[in-house]
Amino acid sequence: MRLEHLFQQFDHCLQGTTVWDxxxxxxxxxxxxxxxxxxxxxxAILKELERHTSILTMISKNEDVDxxxxxxxxxxxxxxxxxxxxxxxKIGIAIIEGNELLKSxxxxxxxxxxxxxxxxxxxxxxxxxxxxxQRNDLNKWSESFSDIRHAIDLVLKxxxxxxxxxxxxxxxxxxxxxxxxxxSYQLIQIRVDRTIPCYAEISGGKHRxxxxxxxxxxxxxxxxxxxxxxxxxxxxxxL
Numbered sequence: 001m002r003l004e005h006l007f008q009q010f011d012h013c014l015q016g017t018t019v020w021d022x023x024x025x026x027x028x029x030x031x032x033x034x035x036x037x038x039x040x041x042x043x044a045i046l047k048e049l050e051r052h053t054s055i056l057t058m059i060s061k062n063e064d065v066d067x068x069x070x071x072x073x074x075x076x077x078x079x080x081x082x083x084x085x086x087x088x089x090k091i092g093i094a095i096i097e098g099n100e101l102l103k104s105x106x107x108x109x110x111x112x113x114x115x116x117x118x119x120x121x122x123x124x125x126x127x128x129x130x131x132x133x134q135r136n137d138l139n140k141w142s143e144s145f146s147d148i149r150h151a152i153d154l155v156l157k158x159x160x161x162x163x164x165x166x167x168x169x170x171x172x173x174x175x176x177x178x179x180x181x182x183x184s185y186q187l188i189q190i191r192v193d194r195t196i197p198c199y200a201e202i203s204g205g206k207h208r209x210x211x212x213x214x215x216x217x218x219x220x221x222x223x224x225x226x227x228x229x230x231x232x233x234x235x236x237x238x239l
Contacts, residue, residue: 003041004152029138029141030106036090037092041148049151052155056077057074087148095144099141160237162237169229170230174211186237186239197216213226
């Protein structure tokens with residue numbers, strides 16, 4: 001989900017035309033590269049794709065299943081898996097190793113204000129190029145993430161659509177429920193009406209989870225749990 005967030009941020013900044021949009025896009029690309037460098041995400045995604053394929057293959061034996069739609073989904077899973085298997089080494093590393101501009105920006109990122117024009121004149125020069133050239137460069141640099149991004153989007157879509165939401169009430173801003181010992185939930189989604197001035201804090205363990213609806217402090221202090229009964233929608237995602 002962090003990668004999904006970063007990819008969406010990168011896409012948004014890519015559409016902008018200002019220097020600050022380009023800086024934000026580069027920052028987002030650096031964060032994506034860093035996450036892939038520190039974690040074996042490709043293996044985890046491949047295992048998840050295999051798990052989904054296995055589950056959907058079992059579902060295919062059900063007479064009520066749309067065979068053509070299911071076959072299309074299974075084919076998509078297989079195509080994405082094959083693309084990932086063909087990627088050698090850690091994804092995204094080659095971008096940094098083969099690009100002196102990105103390498104120099106990455107080396108200065110940990111320093112507050114380290115990407116100023118006087119620190120990185122080459123980066124400053126790139127930021128002064130035409131928006132079309134910058135967009136082409138950014139698309140080229142992010143291209144190596146396209147297959148695994150597709151896989152991540154696919155996995156998250158299946159998980160989010162795996163269950164039916166239910167309507168609940170958090171009494172005095174608190175809700176707690178047990179988790180099935182025989183099932184491993186991948187995700188819990190909470191939806192609250194925009195008119196309700198609260199946000200949900202979720203905590204969970206192996207056997208149960210709890211939700212507290214918090215009211216932000218107007219003066220910057222600690223938020224407090226509301227004492228009102230809060231209606232909300234919850235989806236326990238399990239595939």
